[in-house]
Amino acid sequence: MAADVAPTDPLALRAAARSAPKSFGRLSQLVGASVSLVWSAARLLFLALVALQLLAAVALAAQVLAVRELLDAVLTADSQGDTGIVLTPIVMLAALTAVAAVTTALQGQLQRLLGECVTRTMWSKVLSVATGVGLRFFESPEFFNRLNRVQTSALVRPYQVTQGLLTMAGALAASLGLGLVLLRVAPVLLPLVVIGGIPMLITSRRESRLEFDFAVEQTPTVRLRSYLAMLQTGRPEAKEVRAFGLGRWLGNRFDGLYATYLHDLKRHVRRRSILSLVGQVGSAVVLGGTLIVLAGLIARGRIDVATAGAAVVAIRLLATQVQTLFRGVQTIFESGLFLDDLDEFLAYGRPAGEEDSGAEAPESFDALRAEGLTFRYPGSETPALRGVDIDLRAGEVVALVGENGSGKTTLAKLLAGLYEPEAGRILWDDRDAAAFRPSSLRSRISVVFQDFVRYALPATENIAVGRVDEPADPLRVRMAAAAAGADATLDSLPHGYDTVLSRMFADGTDLSGGQWQRVALARSFYRDAPLVILDEPSAALDPRAEHELFSTLREALHGRTALFISHRFSTVRGADRIYVLHEGEVVEQGSHDDLIAQDGRYAELYRLQSDAYVAKEMQRR
Ligand SMILES: Nc1ncnc2c1ncn2[C@@H]1O[C@H](COP(=O)(O)OP(=O)(O)OP(=O)(O)O)[C@@H](O)[C@H]1O
Ligand SMILES: [Mg+2]
Known part of the structure; x- marks a missing residue:
């Protein structure tokens, strides 16, 4: 991509400026x-x-x-x-x-x-x-x-x-x-x-x-x-x-x-x-x-x-x-x-204008499959993903774990249709997602990123931006907020759901990190897409809120399929299937019990975390 870009390095520019003719033609x-x-x-x-x-x-x-x-x-x-x-x-x-x-x-x-x-x-x-x-x-x-x-x-x-x-x-x-x-x-x-x-x-x-x-x-x-x-x-x-x-x-x-x-x-x-x-x-x-x-x-x-x-x-x-x-x-x-x-x-x-062509993405799927996904960030030597295979069946809640930099967010971005893989493909019931119109594919997916955007807009709009092609529906906004556990917080704001969530503007207020995370979650529920991708949705939640979120996640999803990324093994346990990423590759997969029985990387990471808790408990006694 970078090859067809004219030089913008200051020295190159200066040279270009010198040689640029100041002629009548110019x-x-x-x-x-x-x-x-x-x-x-x-x-x-x-x-x-x-x-x-x-x-x-x-x-x-x-x-x-x-x-x-x-x-x-x-x-x-x-x-x-x-x-x-x-x-x-x-x-x-x-x-x-x-x-x-x-x-x-x-x-x-x-x-x-x-x-x-x-x-x-x-x-x-x-x-x-x-x-x-x-x-x-x-x-x-x-x-x-x-x-x-x-x-x-x-x-x-x-x-x-x-x-x-x-x-x-x-x-x-x-x-x-x-x-x-x-x-x-x-x-x-x-x-x-x-x-x-x-x-x-x-x-x-x-x-x-x-x-x-x-x-x-x-x-x-x-x-x-x-x-x-x-x-x-x-x-x-x-x-x-x-x-x-x-x-x-x-x-x-x-x-x-x-x-x-x-x-x-x-x-x-x-x-x-x-x-x-x-x-x-x-x-x-x-x-x-x-x-x-x-x-x-x-x-x-x-x-x-x-x-x-x-x-x-x-x-x-x-x-x-x-x-x-x-x-x-x-x-x-x-x-x-x-x-x-x-x-x-x-x-x-x-070229971007022409990019948005292709078939309409299906409204739902029975099985979504990534096959041999390989991806390298532009200008980067090492691939962030190497031959990743994962399966998501309709209605499942699947977890993705792995150390920092192992490629979890990158995989989420590829599944969300934000990058094209260098090799491999993503199949929606045997149809290659590459053939879908990118905007139509994206409309079937709802993502909450690790670094989601905190819009300096009223709370209602912060949730309703999840689907901007329709006028905001206050009732659905409330339902999404309730599913994400943001309802009580938003109701107690000075102007309720109309409060601007930023102090940059008059009458605005700000939320705590965890409260913001719930708003972002509500946004993804509001989108009403068959696939929900949550990149560390509970990182800022307190233990009670996290427990509540995951115990009610399936209910909140209403049968939608979810892929969530988390470093907290207590939340990962309940997933239907867990994929463990390491240096861009899937190294283990299975249910929590399977992975513990395998006694591999997952089991090691799990023990590290639970030992830490147990040690604290012991100290307290
Ligand atoms: N925009 C980018 N450009 C170049 N390299 C990137 C970019 N984003 C991530 N990387 C690299 O890709 C690899 C995978 O990053 P990714 O963000 O997918 O990790 P992650 O598993 O989500 O980590 P974390 O747990 O810290 O969120 C890392 O080595 C990272 O340095
Ligand atoms: Mg990440």
Whole structure:
């Protein structure tokens, strides 16, 4: 999987950034990507903004003509003593200025709206890929890095892209309009003005390259910095940060990184400012030359004063527009990395979309069989599972035991259809589960993971997320909670089942570890799937609660089949069959009595635990 992922290692990225052409071809590719992003977000708004840019450009060019009319009228009125003729150009100029002001104001607001639309579209695309891709992607650092970068950029980049695009379009149109006007009023000056743009062109290209390199160079430290900030602000981390007194230590590291960043930033800003100064001075020199030529033309009577005045205005405006154009180009270049990242991130979703095809999984089964399951985590040398065979018959309660790292959770993930095996298959009554549509297979399985999610949502929803394709049914929620032994706890909350189970939100509360575990169990019962997989469902339960859970488990399951993982042999005893995993292999299987009689690994582990209890009993006596 990792092979088809482009390099995201900072060094590789920097090299890629250096060699990435800042050519016209690259610019047009980026403009294409930006337009398609903005277009897919809000085409009408985008078109309206482009139209406004054109209107502003026309108004700008017309202003130059109006200035000439006005100067002409003033001079004529002066010689003829008729002041009435200046009125029309004054009104025209005022109207054009008003149009320009109104369009600018409107553009600002509409751009803000468009930026939000682009952000929203981008987020929904990114999130749908993030939740749609297979779990194996989350084992890939490349995927995660890219996801992280897209998320970090998501706040500002969409605005930058839209702004860059519109700025470019507007400045291009305005430059063309002003160029045409200048061509009409004083054609000799046009080449000079165009030459005036060249210093800016050169330095702004160099500037954008600097910016790009800087961004790439800083990516790793910026990410480390935000990770350190997250450690200091995260709720789950808050306990440990205090208990170990990490606040100052983390703060110092954060500060140190920031200091280095600021130092680099100063150097970068200095370089950029010098470059930009050189460009501006160069342009100013050429502009000065243009004005000297203009003065010469007036002196020789080749051009009248009104036209010369209009030309000065046109040149000033044009110089500004050319600068704006380059700024737009630069913005687009600067967003290039983000656009590439976004594109490549979204590409992860394309094969995932096709993945969800296949036959509908059956509603139930008589026998579920795993045959020779072998699995290796991406990028890992040793297999986590090696030729595992297990059988589950309808209605059975089967236990999976084994030491830490023996592969229990991995087997649960494979059975739940979250990973595909490298070898072997899972049969649902002789039908290979690989042929089922993954989402349909998953809907037939209910899993409670060791590290289940504690949703910061009301208790009802925490249980009803077990089946989100139907509206939550309060009665069934209560039944599931009762089966999991969570009923009394939830009822006693300040707002009962409507209480938000997190203190992150107003009026919320938190539960103890064991109470949470019951809520997670209730969620799995609510799902109503023929196969229930429970990964250490009682690890956080007190002995009485655990005893109650297992003595009522069969009743709570309502004939569903359950596979549960546990380290507590007292709960495992009652299972119909027990599989013992060791280093990814099933080494023993059978009922508790069978396994004790075999006197193997299970018997040894069992004795270790029961001896510990007996020893405590003896001590007490
Ligand atoms: N996401 C992962 N990427 C790479 N290796 C992993 C990953 N998750 C688990 N492993 C490895 O796979 C092996 C089996 O892990 P698994 O989580 O299945 O063990 P387990 O039996 O559930 O252990 P425990 O009792 O601690 O929960 C271990 O060697 C572990 O290091
Ligand atoms: Mg585990």
